[in-house]
Amino acid sequence: MTTPGGQARARQVEMIIERLGSLPTLSAVAQKVLSAGSHDEVDIGELTTLIEGDPSLTGKVLSMCRRADTGLGDKITSVNRAITLLGLDAVVSAMLSIEVFNLLSSAQDASSKGGFDAPGHWRHAIAVASASELIAQAHQGRDAKPETAFVGGLLHSIGRVALQIVLPDAYARVLRVAESRGVDSAPLERELIGMDHHAAGKRLGEHWGLPRELSDCVWLHAHPVLSLPKSPHRGLIATVSVARGLCRRLNLGWPGDYGPAPDVHALAVSAELDPALIDGLTLNLAEQVASRSATLGLDKVTGSELMLESVLRANARLAEMNRNLTKRSRHGELQRRVLTAAADFCESSSGRGLSEVMAAVGASARSLLGGTVAIVVAQADRGAPWQAVSVDREGRVAQSAVDNAPLITGRSGEPRPAPLSAIGGQAGEGFRTMVLLPWLAGCLGDSGELSSSAAIPLPTADTGAGAAVLVDARLEEALPSETHRRTLLTAWGSAITAALRQSDMDALAMELADRHSELAQAQTRLAEARSMTRLGEMTAGAAHELNNPLTVIKGYGQILRKKAKDSELQEPAEKVAEAAQQLSDLITSLHLLADPPEPEPVKTGLLDILNEAVKLARQRTRNNCSTRMVLPDSTPPVVTDPELLARALAELVSNAAESETSEIIEIRVQTDPLDDRLMIVVKDHGRGMDAETASHAFDPFFSSRPAGRGTGLGLARAKRLVELMGGTITLASEEGEGTRATVTLAGWRDETDEPTGEGLLAA
Amino acid sequence: MADPNPSSNQPVDLSRKRIFTTGEAAQVCNVSQQTIIRCFDSGRLTGFRVPGSKFRRIPREELIRFMKANDIPLDALEGATRRILCVDDDPKIIELFSDILGDDPRFEVETCANGYDAGLMTHSFRPHLIVLDYMLPDINGNVVCQRIREREELADTKIIFISGVIEPGEVEGLMKSGADDFLQKPFDLDVLTARIEALLGLESRSGESNGRR
Numbered sequence: 001m002t003t004p005g006g007q008a009r010a011r012q013v014e015m016i017i018e019r020l021g022s023l024p025t026l027s028a029v030a031q032k033v034l035s036a037g038s039h040d041e042v043d044i045g046e047l048t049t050l051i052e053g054d055p056s057l058t059g060k061v062l063s064m065c066r067r068a069d070t071g072l073g074d075k076i077t078s079v080n081r082a083i084t085l086l087g088l089d090a091v092v093s094a095m096l097s098i099e100v101f102n103l104l105s106s107a108q109d110a111s112s113k114g115g116f117d118a119p120g121h122w123r124h125a126i127a128v129a130s131a132s133e134l135i136a137q138a139h140q141g142r143d144a145k146p147e148t149a150f151v152g153g154l155l156h157s158i159g160r161v162a163l164q165i166v167l168p169d170a171y172a173r174v175l176r177v178a179e180s181r182g183v184d185s186a187p188l189e190r191e192l193i194g195m196d197h198h199a200a201g202k203r204l205g206e207h208w209g210l211p212r213e214l215s216d217c218v219w220l221h222a223h224p225v226l227s228l229p230k231s232p233h234r235g236l237i238a239t240v241s242v243a244r245g246l247c248r249r250l251n252l253g254w255p256g257d258y259g260p261a262p263d264v265h266a267l268a269v270s271a272e273l274d275p276a277l278i279d280g281l282t283l284n285l286a287e288q289v290a291s292r293s294a295t296l297g298l299d300k301v302t303g304s305e306l307m308l309e310s311v312l313r314a315n316a317r318l319a320e321m322n323r324n325l326t327k328r329s330r331h332g333e334l335q336r337r338v339l340t341a342a343a344d345f346c347e348s349s350s351g352r353g354l355s356e357v358m359a360a361v362g363a364s365a366r367s368l369l370g371g372t373v374a375i376v377v378a379q380a381d382r383g384a385p386w387q388a389v390s391v392d393r394e395g396r397v398a399q400s401a402v403d404n405a406p407l408i409t410g411r412s413g414e415p416r417p418a419p420l421s422a423i424g425g426q427a428g429e430g431f432r433t434m435v436l437l438p439w440l441a442g443c444l445g446d447s448g449e450l451s452s453s454a455a456i457p458l459p460t461a462d463t464g465a466g467a468a469v470l471v472d473a474r475l476e477e478a479l480p481s482e483t484h485r486r487t488l489l490t491a492w493g494s495a496i497t498a499a500l501r502q503s504d505m506d507a508l509a510m511e512l513a514d515r516h517s518e519l520a521q522a523q524t525r526l527a528e529a530r531s532m533t534r535l536g537e538m539t540a541g542a543a544h545e546l547n548n549p550l551t552v553i554k555g556y557g558q559i560l561r562k563k564a565k566d567s568e569l570q571e572p573a574e575k576v577a578e579a580a581q582q583l584s585d586l587i588t589s590l591h592l593l594a595d596p597p598e599p600e601p602v603k604t605g606l607l608d609i610l611n612e613a614v615k616l617a618r619q620r621t622r623n624n625c626s627t628r629m630v631l632p633d634s635t636p637p638v639v640t641d642p643e644l645l646a647r648a649l650a651e652l653v654s655n656a657a658e659s660e661t662s663e664i665i666e667i668r669v670q671t672d673p674l675d676d677r678l679m680i681v682v683k684d685h686g687r688g689m690d691a692e693t694a695s696h697a698f699d700p701f702f703s704s705r706p707a708g709r710g711t712g713l714g715l716a717r718a719k720r721l722v723e724l725m726g727g728t729i730t731l732a733s734e735e736g737e738g739t740r741a742t743v744t745l746a747g748w749r750d751e752t753d754e755p756t757g758e759g760l761l762a763a
Numbered sequence: 764m765a766d767p768n769p770s771s772n773q774p775v776d777l778s779r780k781r782i783f784t785t786g787e788a789a790q791v792c793n794v795s796q797q798t799i800i801r802c803f804d805s806g807r808l809t810g811f812r813v814p815g816s817k818f819r820r821i822p823r824e825e826l827i828r829f830m831k832a833n834d835i836p837l838d839a840l841e842g843a844t845r846r847i848l849c850v851d852d853d854p855k856i857i858e859l860f861s862d863i864l865g866d867d868p869r870f871e872v873e874t875c876a877n878g879y880d881a882g883l884m885t886h887s888f889r890p891h892l893i894v895l896d897y898m899l900p901d902i903n904g905n906v907v908c909q910r911i912r913e914r915e916e917l918a919d920t921k922i923i924f925i926s927g928v929i930e931p932g933e934v935e936g937l938m939k940s941g942a943d944d945f946l947q948k949p950f951d952l953d954v955l956t957a958r959i960e961a962l963l964g965l966e967s968r969s970g971e972s973n974g975r976r
Contacts, residue, residue: 540930544898547927548853551949555859558952584949 013194019166020204023103030099044088048079051095060098061091093147097129097154104161116164116175117254121157123293124253129153130288131243131281138277143235152217152240155210159201159218160185160256167193175256182324184259186222197256198222225270238271242278250282252289331481338484341368342491354378355389355400357499361458361469361492362391368488371473373449375440378467379405379420380500386420390444401443406435420466424457436468458493467496532720536595543587554580589713593700599641599725603750606635609642610667610680613649617657620650625657630668638678638748644721645743648729651718652682652741659686659739678748685738694733718743783821791839792830802829844871845963848890850881850907851925852900860894863952869965878902882910885917891963897926897937905940912941921962925950 052058062076076082083091101122132153136146144152164171174192178185186196198219205215213233217240220228225238245262248255268275345364352360358376366374375390386405392398405417422431432455440450453472460467469492479485557577564570607629614627649667656665663685670679689697696702698719701712715731722729722743733739780787785803789796802808803819808829810821821829830837847870849860857874864870873888875881878899884890893911897904904924911917924937927948934945944958960967 540928544927547948548856551927552853552855552859554949555863555952559862562952580949 016163016166016193016195016200017203020162020200021207023162023165023204023207026099026103026208030096044080044083047088047091048083051079051091057095057098061094087147089145089147093151096151100155100158104158104165116172116256120254121160121256122253123289124247124255125154125157126292127247127250127252127285127289128156128240128243130292131246131285132240134281134284134288135239135243135246135273135278138281139239139273143232144239148213148236149239149243152214152221152236153243155201155205155214155218156221156240156244157197157201157218157256158204159197159199162200162204163189163193163195163197178256178258182258184257186257225267235271238273242267242271242273246278246282246285250285252285334479334481334484337368338479338481338488342488345488345491345495352499354387354496354499354502355397357495358387358389358400359391359397361496362389362397363395364488364492365469365471366391366393366395369471369473369475369478371453371471373453373470373472375444375450375453375470376467376496377420377436377440377470378496378500379465380504381464382419382421382466383417386439388440388443399444403439403443406439408435419464420468421457421460421464423455423466423468424459428455428457436470440470456489458496459490460493460497463497463501465497465500467493532594535593536591539587539591539594543584543591546587547584550580550584553577554584586713589717590700593713593717593720596644596720596724599644601639601641601725603637603639604642606638606669607631609638609640609646610649610669612642612646613653614667616646616650617653620654621657625653626664627653628664628666630666632669632671635669637750638745639750640725640745640748644725648718648721648743649680649682651714651721652743655714655718656682656684656686656739656741659684659688672744675746676749678745680743680745682741682743683738688735688737688739689731689733690735694731697731698729715741781823783823783826785819785821788821788826791826792833792835793839794835845869845891845965846871846873846888847892847894847959848872848881848884848888849874849894850876850878850899850904851894851896852876852898853896856896863955864959867956870959876900878904878907881907885911885914885920889917890920892921892923892959894923894925894959895942897924897928897933905937908937908940908942923958923962 051061058079061079062082076085079091082094129150130153132144132149133146136144136149170193171189174185174188177192178188181188186198189196198221202215202219205218210218213236216231216233217237220237221240221244223237223241225234225241228234228237242264244255245264245267247253248257248261249264264278265275268278341364345360348360348363358378362374362376365376372393373390375388377386377388379386383405385402387400387402389400390398405420407415408418410416418431418435420436422428423436425431433451436455437450449472450470453470454475456469456471456475458467458469475485479488554577557573557575557580560573561570561577564573610629614625617625617627653665653667666681666683668681668683670681671677672679698715700716702716718741719729722745725745726747727743727745730742730744731739732742783791785799786796788808789799792799799808799821800819803810803821808821809825810819812819827837827840829835830840847864849857849864849872851857851860851874854876857876861872861874864872873884873890875884876899878901881893881895881899885893895904895907899907904926908922908924911920911922921944922942923944923946924942925946925948926934926937928934937945943962946955946958957967959965
């Protein structure tokens with residue numbers, strides 16, 4: 001574990017172990033006995049001498065031995081005799097019990113804290129010890145010896161004592177929590193202390209040098225028998241485990257656990273013990289416990305008293321359980337109501353508009369809190385208008401209103417719109433009476449019920465939004481549980497916040513969509529520009545490389561033509577030279593398309609540009625082109641690159657001229673009345689284009705005409721030039737109806753000019 | 764074009780001579796030898812005498828100065844043909860130039876394939892006109908052009924750039940380096956001839972005074 005909590009926990013466990021080590025150790029006698037590998041190796045004479053050297057110990061051991069077997073009681077008069085009559089194991093067990101009990105109970109006195117019932121604990125320990133012994137006796141011949149079982153039972157919860165001694169406060173807390181939750185203590189010990197009493201007991205056992213079987217018994221008695229390793233002392237552990245279950249069922253002593261008592265029968269079966277035999281032990285048990293307790297110096301109680309006590313204890317537990325159950329069921333009912341209300345609300349309000357959500361909040365408040373008024377107020381942001389919805393008895397919207405937020409005086413003295421979120425602040429009450437109620441009365445009309453209603457602020461997650469519910473019912477009375485109140489208010493508040501944000505999000509999403517499409521267009525343009533740049537570099541290189549051989553071809557073609565004057569070879573030689581020149585021109589055109597010159601806008605008369613365009617078109621079409629211009633009465637000068645625009649328009653006019661029409665090509669100039677863009681329309685009355693042709697008309701080398709006529713670069717070049725000047729070019733055509741090419745230019749007016757108030761259309 | 768032996772009776776190409784005898788100078792200036800001798804002796808035409816003899820010798824530069832000072836046409840000195848240096852790294856283009864211009868009796872054509880050789884040739888060949896390609900393997904044409912313009916004795920040399928470049932900006936740059944004209948490859952033969960004739964002040968033979976660029 002490397003987490004800080006894990007480290008703290010590890011340190012605490014280290015501390016527990018260290019303190020366990022500082023607990024007093026067993027007496028020399030006990031250590032002597034325990035240090036021998038088994039009881040058989042103990043020198044009986046020495047042991048007798050040692051025990052008898054301590055008169056008090058001797059008395060207790062003899063007393064214990066006497067009570068262990070009533071039939072021999074009177075005959076046990078000395079340690080030596082006890083060993084003879086009862087066997088060494090019985091004497092050692094008795095001695096060990098006394099030792100441990102003395103040690104721990106004395107250490108415990110100093111640190112006794114609330115929650116730990118020390119006499120009850122020891123009585124429980126003795127009860128488990130006695131029960132273990134009885135079970136072992138009842139199952140003679142099995143793995144567990146009765147004497148060892150007694151000690152194992154007695155010691156099974158020494159870890160609890162150990163933890164209580166070393167961490168009195170923490171352990172008291174564990175016990176309190178276990179009691180209030182009605183659970184066993186071990187998981188809480190692990191959670192709160194880092195170590196449970198089973199592990200602590202094992203450590204203590206090791207510290208004392210207890211035999212392995214006893215240590216394991218302390219450690220593992222709470223584990224399911226079936227999960228225990230197949231060790232020789234598995235029987236002992238199982239015996240103690242069943243005995244513990246029995247004592248808990250009979251409420252003998254204080255077990256320190258508050259969870260449900262284990263099923264003794266099931267335990268017995270899994271431990272391969274006889275449930276019927278165990279049931280038969282219960283009668284003897286109380287007597288045994290009373291007698292053993294007396295021996296160990298606990299308060300003297302009789303068997304019947306002990307039974308009574310255990311019955312009382314059981315009764316008290318039952319009563320407590322009953323109380324808990326009632327409380328839980330009440331709590332459960334309310335919880336069910338709140339959860340149902342919250343679920344209904346969430347269902348009715350999710351994904352809807354603000355006013356619908358506010359109405360749903362009102363209806364929910366009405367049904368859950370009662371009262372006669374339910375008004376929901378909300379504000380999207382500080383400074384935003386306030387919105388209110390009131391709900392009638394049936395949960396329907398009675399009235400709704402949206403109005404500017406009431407003005408309040410800010411710190412600077414300036415009036416500013418009141419933030420509705422102030423209702424949740426320290427001055428919320430004043431805000432309610434001075435600001436909120438007057439505003440509501442003004443918007444919804446005051447029915448007199450407003451002033452008595454409480455304004456419950458709804459959480460809006462610090463979004464700057466504000467929301468509140470006004471009800472004339474007491475929230476605390478309707479929903480006593482803080483958790484329930486918070487659940488519900490949060491559900492309402494977050495629904496309103498979400499609805500407020502939803503409209504923002506919608507606007508944002510729309511803007512995002514716009515940006516997205518702009519970006520996509522920009523990307524297309526960029527890709528186009530990139531491919532054009534690449535084409536430009538390529539054509540520049542190609543031009544240089546190709547023009548040398550073309551020079552040679554053309555040059556020798558011309559030399560040949562001269563030398564072949566008046567022969568039949570003259571014409572072919574001429575064609576060779578011409579073809580070389582065409583090829584060179586094509587490369588130049590392609591290069592100009594890909595890498596046109598930067599436009600240099602100047603103020604020019606539009607008519608000059610149009611005339612130049614027509615002149616260029618005539619040159620290109622060998623005068624096979626007639627045009628008519630339709631111009632507004634006055635044409636203000638345009639700011640553009642006159643040469644480029646003229647070239648672009650010339651391409652359009654040439655293209656129109658090639659549309660196989662005898663009719664005049666119309667060049668019309670107008671401005672878009674909406675946005676003042678300049679539009680130059682070149683219209684022919686030729687055969688037009690089908691959709692397929694129109695969609696490719698601007699592609700380089702695309703031509704609907706038979707190959708060999710023109711380079712197929714004209715429209716592509718026109719588009720390129722117009723776009724270079726920040727304009728657009730569109731084609732509208734229908735087959736047989738002619739073609740309209742429209743060049744649109746924005747920002748064509750000279751902004752430095754004094755506005756004359758007359759545009760192209762105004763004239 | 765070996766330097767002719769001045770003592771032989773063969774017609775002498777005076778256009779390549781560095782040192783002139785008084786007889787040769789008289790021939791070039793179209794005056795009598797006596798006139799030359801008088802001018803030499805009076806110091807109006809400076810020169811030197813051959814060591815160990817009294818023969819007068821006149822350096823070419825001094826003769827040109829003298830002729831210019833006295834308004835004597837340089838035609839006889841320069842010879843009838845115009846020397847044209849064609850510079851291009853493409854041997855086929857060079858061959859084309861030789862074929863076009865070499866057949867014309869008015870021109871004497873030399874060629875080279877790079878800027879370094881072009882520089883050397885201006886010393887030995889002293890061309891009247893250089894047809895200069897822009898993209899040369901060592902020094903670009905514009906640099907060659909600038910260096911020629913820096914040399915006073917080549918002030919009258921005309922330079923025509925010929926290039927396959929198609930960037931209008933580059934053409935402008937070439938003209939700024941001191942060229943007299945520019946022709947785009949592939950050029951028209953008649954246009955090339957017309958431009959050369961125009962620059963060298965020759966009468967047009969092709970009948971085309973100008974052509975497409």
